[in-house]
Amino acid sequence: MTTILVTGGTGVLGRRLTERLRADGHEVRVLSRHAQPYAVDLVAGGSGLDSALAGVDTVVHCASSPRGGDEKAAANLIAAARRAGVGHLVYISIVGVDRVPFGYYRSKLAVERLIEESGLAWTTLRATQFHDLLVTLFEGLSKSPVVPVPAGVSDQPIAVTEVADRLAELAASAPAGRVPDMGGPEILSLRALARTYLTATGRRRALLTVPLFGKAYAGFRAGGHLTPERPVGKVTFAEHVAERFGGGRRTG
Template identity: 55%
Template sequence: MPAGKPFPGGHRRARMAPEVVDVRILVTGGTGQLGSAVVTRLRATGEEVRVLSRRAAPDVVRGDLRTGRGVDSAVAGVDVVVHCATDYFGREAQLARTLVEAARWAGGPHLVYVSIVGVDRVPLGYYRAKHETERLVADSGLPCTIQRATQFHGLVRTLLAGASRLPVVPVPRISFQPVDVHDVARRLADLAQADPAGRAPDFGGPEILPAAELAEAVGEASGRARRIVPVKVPGETFRAYAAGGHLTPEHREGEITFREYLAGQVHGK
């Protein structure tokens, strides 16, 4: 794909690879935690959905957003791309750049990007990369929607899982607003089926709870409750967390609570 060429527009169907079934929505990262829930949700509403993955599987278009391999075919013919693929090694913007370039040549579908509440307030490398990617998407010239969400239940559970193994568990003196991926997926599916919204209102979980209380819940759910000791963690990142930089108290739209999520985990729901 030649770099820096003007936005071609109107070529979507012409660039369709013959083996790719015509669908309206592509989900990158459709094999991941959030992406797979988005795919399920969209299909439940009657949408034909294509999934991009680096791994061969029956229902996916194989492609790699790092190398660009297969991305043109994945994007060809779609009206909407929900971008849930992510890179934890500093290449978040690179993945999006590849996608944006392919999307321009595919006629400019609506690009929906999922980011994290506080990427502009918490000085973590991954958050900086997400913030840079938000700007890249916003400045891409593509019709776009950017949705920030708070931490997923699964991440918070993993962070606090030590609570179920140690006799005394030190937990940072911060709060979380965990949200369920199925709630976020519902919001993303709605956005994918709506007009481009630019930066959408943040999306957060229903409760803001101290990490100590969440750690207690993790311990109880695993049947191994332990003594939780809240500790102050030094450093600017934890200062930003302690100040609530990753929270969105005015957006508690998520419905599934952390304890409900844990109950589902325990009973294999």
């Protein structure tokens, strides 16, 4: 039996990954700021991190925050993993972190490089955005009567459970370095995705296409965050929202 520690194990991805790993028979430790008995703030580090990693074979690093701190958290995790003699560090990153000059993406790329240079055996998987992220985005935008949508931007959303299944496979396998990206089954405009969400939730809203500016926006318009050659996901966004919201019974 392998002992696997999942950072960010209470998050959207971490919960599914933890469930899958336990179903496969692994001993799993969940590390997050509030999950006992391994409640650790990775940015702050501290002795609790060493205790959490004691006897761990593999770490899957899912903890991340767009608010910052990812590089410091990764540095603390790497140092503790070295001290503990961890044999394999698996990291989940994002497609396009090396192509789109977006602040959060730059942090994810920096963490990739820290892991590659860590001296630990490692595996990195990049995936496109989860269906859940788009749902959260559209929920916020649809609170007003008009939903603004960035002009000329498409997305390739993927089911979080599919990414969790792939991470579980990688965690149970030998270190593989950078593995092939995972993309969702369809590339659709944000306008089309927003319309799908509104239909599924029964909301009547006008869509307003809004041009934005800057290098990051240009990178998204150019499709730097997409992987058209790797449409390996099976569940479409339409299927996801239909299952989640029951086909448009919700109103408001």
